[in-house]
Amino acid sequence: MADLWQSAMDHAVAIARKAGETIREALLNDRKVTTKSSSVDLVTQTDQKVEKMIIQSVKERFPAHRFIGEESVAAGEASNLTTAPTWIIDPIDGTTNFVHAFPFVAVSIGFAVNSQVEFGVVYSCLEDKMYTARRGKGAFCNGEPLQVSDQTDVKQSIIATEFGSSRDPEVVENIFSSLRKILCIPVHGVRGAGTAAVNMCLVASGSVEAYYEIGIHVWDVAAGSLIVTEAGGVLMDVEGGEFDLMSRRVVAANNKTIAERIVKEIAAFQPERDDHSPQ
Numbered sequence: 436m437a438d439l440w441q442s443a444m445d446h447a448v449a450i451a452r453k454a455g456e457t458i459r460e461a462l463l464n465d466r467k468v469t470t471k472s473s474s475v476d477l478v479t480q481t482d483q484k485v486e487k488m489i490i491q492s493v494k495e496r497f498p499a500h501r502f503i504g505e506e507s508v509a510a511g512e513a514s515n516l517t518t519a520p521t522w523i524i525d526p527i528d529g530t531t532n533f534v535h536a537f538p539f540v541a542v543s544i545g546f547a548v549n550s551q552v553e554f555g556v557v558y559s560c561l562e563d564k565m566y567t568a569r570r571g572k573g574a575f576c577n578g579e580p581l582q583v584s585d586q587t588d589v590k591q592s593i594i595a596t597e598f599g600s601s602r603d604p605e606v607v608e609n610i611f612s613s614l615r616k617i618l619c620i621p622v623h624g625v626r627g628a629g630t631a632a633v634n635m636c637l638v639a640s641g642s643v644e645a646y647y648e649i650g651i652h653v654w655d656v657a658a659g660s661l662i663v664t665e666a667g668g669v670l671m672d673v674e675g676g677e678f679d680l681m682s683r684r685v686v687a688a689n690n691k692t693i694a695e696r697i698v699k700e701i702a703a704f705q706p707e708r709d710d711h712s713p714q
C-alpha cells in the first residue's frame with residue numbers, strides 16, 4: 436500500500452536541507468541577536484526567516500495542513516496539537532550554539548496526525564547529518580540505519596542533558612540536584628550538544644544511552660521522539676509515566692532499564708505545558 440505521508444516526508448527532507456544552507460550562510464554573515472522569555476533565551480533574524488521559509492513552502496504544497504512553529508508561537512500563535520495533520524517546526528534548534536558558532540545546530544521538523552508523530556526530520560546542518568524516521572519504517576542518518584546502544588548498566592553509560600533557558604533559582608536548583616545525583620550513580624559521563632534534537636539523535640545513534648530535560652517544547656522533541664523509538668529506543672516522562680509531547684518533559688533512552696534508572700534521580704518539576712490555555 437502506498438504510504439500516505441511519504442510525499443510530505445520527502446518535502447520535509449528537501450526543505451530542511453534548504454533551511455540548513457540558509458543557516459550555514461547566515462553563520463558567516465548575519466547573527467543579530469534579540470531575546471525572548473529571558474536574557475538567555477535567544478532568537479535571531481535567521482530563526483524567523485527560516486521558519487517563514489519552511490511554512491510558506493509547506494503551505495504551497497499542502498494547503499490544508501496546520502503548523503506549530505517555535506517563532507510563530509513566540510509571535511502569539513497558539514500551540515495546540517489537534518488531530519489534524521500538523522507540522523511541528525523548530526527552525527534552529529540550538530540558537531545559542533548558532534550565535535556562538537558552537538558547531539551543533541539543527542533544523543527539526545516533526546509531522547503529527549491524530550496527535551501521533553508520523554515522521555521526523557532532524558538536519559544537523561553544520562555536520563551535514565540528515566536524520567530521518569518514518570513511523571514503523573526505522574530511523575536513518577544520511578540513509579544509514581540507526582540503532583540505539585545495547586547497554587543496560589547505567590554505570591557504563593553516558594547521559595545527555597541541558598541547562599535550558601530558565602535562570603529561576605528553584606529551576607536551577609532542581610537541574611543541579613538531578614545532575615549531581617546522576618553523575619554520582621556514577622555514570623561514565625554527562626554531555627550536552629546544546630540542542631534537544633541532536634541529543635535525541637545521539638541516543639538513536641548509540642552515542643549516548645539517554646537524554647533527559649525539563650523545559651523543552653514540543654518543537655524541540657517532536658521529530659527526535661520518533662527517531663529515538665524507530666532506532667529501538669524508549670520515551671518516558673521524567674516521573675516514569677507515559678511520554679507526553681506537550682508536557683515539556685522528556686526522557687529518551689536506549690531501553691527501559693536505563694530510562695527507569697535515570698528517572699529515580701531526576702528532581703521533577705512541571706513548567707507550564709505547551710497546550711496551556713492563555714489567561
Ligand SMILES: O=P(O)(O)O[C@H]1[C@H](O)[C@@H](O)[C@H](O)[C@H](O)[C@@H]1O
Nearest residue numbers: 527528529530597599600630631
Ligand atoms: O531555543 P532552541 O530552539 O535553541 O532550543 C532549546 C534546546 O533544544 C534545549 O535543549 C535547550 O536546553 C534550550 O532550552 C534551547 O532553548
Ligand SMILES: [Mg+2]
Nearest residue numbers: 525528529655
Ligand atoms: Mg529548540
Ligand SMILES: [Mg+2]
Nearest residue numbers: 505525527528
Ligand atoms: Mg529554535
